[in-house]
Amino acid sequence: MAQPALKDTRVEEFEKKQEWWWAAEKRRSGRLDYLRKAIWKKGAIGGLYAPGVKTDLEQAVLTTNMAKALEGSPDPYVVKSAKLFAHILDNKTIFITDHAQLVGYTGSLPNTMNWNPSIASILNSEVFNDPISIPEPVDKNQAVIQEIVDYWAGKTDLDKMMPVFDMDDLMKMLSGSIGWGVPLARGGYSNKDYEYIMTGKRGFQDIIDELDKKMDEIDDAVHEPTANKEIAMMYDRLNNWEAMRIALEAGIRIAKRYARLARIMAENFEEDPKRKEELLKIAAACEQVPAHPPRNLQESFQYDIFIQMMSRTEAIEGAWPCRPDYYHGPYYDKDVHIDKTLTKEEALDLVGEFLIRAAEVCQFKPKWAREGLQGIDGTWVWTMGGVDEKGKDACNDLTIAFMQAARLVRVANPTFAFRWHPQVKDEVMREVFECIRHGLGYPSIRNDPILVSNAMHWHGHPIEEARLWVHQACMSPNPTTKHGYQPMRMANATANCAKIIEYVFTSGFDPVVNMQVGAETPDVSTFKNFEAFFDAWVLQMRTIFSILVRSVNRARLLAPTMTPRPFLSGLSERCIESGQDTCDPSIARGNAWITAFTWVENADSLAAVKKLVFDEGKYSLAELKDALAKNWNGYEDMRLDFVKNAPKWGNDDDDVDRIMLRCLDACAKFSKELKCPCGNNWPILPENVSGNIHYANIVGALPNGRRLGDALYDGGISPGPGLDKKGPTAVLKSCGKIDHVTQGRAFLLNQRLSPTQLAGEKGFQLWKAYMRTWADLGLDHVQFNMVDDATLRSAQKDPEKYQEVIVRVAGYSAHFVDISRKTQDNIIQRTVQGLG
């Protein structure tokens, strides 16, 4: 039976003062308290990793040694890739933490960050040059790193891909001015075919048996007395299947290594009979999964952790698409309600530990990624709630348990996104609300009926599949089905959209990177009317989006042969069936999207130009061009005019809202012209993570009054901080003018609410009324910060005392003390909306 960490009468006092983090510490079990405090915080602070967190050289050395050993091997590349993967799993150091019931980690030790040197030399160079994370002794290990970096130069995925990209596009993309990320199949956000592997029907051994059968059949077929193109192609299928089998077998073996360690601990070291029993249970779980389907909740969680750990051995994963209440819920029900083998408290311990296991995951990331995702390693946005394939409410007792566990362990990553629909029970909504009220910043709320329709509209997913969607990264829905799941969302189709309006004034020349990036539109001062100005905006938008999308399309086409993923393929029904790699576009429906960072600046800037230049004629375009080129220096009165007297998005003001809709219409039209290699569309998805801070020094002065260096808006369709002056309903009304099905893939909305106003039952009712308006207006997303200014300012002054305060940054949450001062200020500047 789980025991609270400490009986403490001060719990209520902490709750009254809304010091939820102290209350949680007192309320959680001793086990959860130990494991929560055992986490090495891996999210970067100010772009740098925390002291004590070290790059894991073990995997890098294992990978490099095996790659050298395979150099003379006649194996096809995909088989070599699988053997590399297997070699790591067979030889890495593993560990089991005291009190843990779940095992498995990406690195070799708890304080390490996994480093895969086979993916990108630009990443390897950053490992070498990192001032903090090289393990002791630094000199010796720097020499080891140097050797690894030298070996992989010219051999990594990105090194091999670069010569086959359009070099012009590549230079523009890698300049860092318009895009974010690189087009790689082993670096981005992998969704998975959870309907195939996570529904209790099969484990890895069952898939291996299926593969053996397939290979036997093909082996017979290729030796029939005939010859044709189909037979010639079958050899590639055999190679892929063989690689999948190697990867899955390695997955079973490493689980058995954990089982063995648990048994060794139980039989040789552990004296506490209760812990001994737990260790033997861990051993039994790791002997069962992933080889065979799980039998209970612990094994179901363990199965999931193994899959995630292995996927992160094969690739750098920036996200964690999943739906844990849906896929693990039946095991919770069986253990807690039917078999009664777990009490609710014991189950809560397992759920809390499952969150902790995810919170500690880390892979070494380049600095631009760390700056864009301040305080976290990646956007682990876990999907909760929603409906089943028939459209019935899928919320269950595990949904509630996840909400309760989140309030106990208070990790900033993973976070939850809750699929709201009209059938959701009040009891579940209350649990969701309590998480928000406790200042976690999550769950974000997603409008399920809207997003199911959206998935059908943009990507043609059939309704039964569309209903099974998860967040592929922060925001974008993607079904977990055979043809619907997208194996890799390559992050570089992430547009720094403020450049669209900036380039209208520079004719596409980027003064920051000193190169022609955008379209060479005519000198802005020659435009005689707003229509000509807007046409230039559209051309810049089309140019930027095309550069980014072309690179992804090219990478996706080349991925099956140049950067195969045998492990991920081995979890996919379509790959097992066809013998093709998971990224092969011919067997996928497609679910691409363009993330639109720094989006709203366009609407506010266009509205300002329309009003002050064309409608009122107060300024000429030549004058504005000069002011922007000079970063408004010498034009302060004019700048203030553009800030104060131009309409701003988020105030239910049709003058600017119409422009927003016009921009979105232009994008939506172009989204259907852009096609991915699966033949599907490229809708846009406005959101920001912390790109608004990352791009502050990259985006020049803008007509909304912003200066170079100022933080950009916090993103999606959120109004500029402090610029939404007409209350929460006006914000919702502006956002509700957008068609959230047909004008884009999803739209992020940040809102700040007052924790004092929303206290207690009255607060819940107020919030529910707000959410009803949100749903009625057809918005697809909203997320809340509910920490007051006083607490945040105190945390700035005395960060040591406020280590556990969590805030919603953008599509993710982070500990307030782990984000930059500029981001902190940006969050404080957001308007606190009074409801009612």
Place this chain on the structure above:
Amino acid sequence: MTTCQECKNFFPLEEDPNRGDCVQRVKDPRQAYYQAKPVNAEDDASACASFQKKQQ
């Protein structure tokens, strides 16, 4: 030469006693755990700081 199999941290595999795990107790600043690293029975342990002679 001192080898891994002479160490009390060495746990041979049942199916292949020439291979096994070096199992050690570790306490870092945040947590305590047991770690296991695959080794060969005949690996040189003469420079190993964790070597502890197995009791006969």
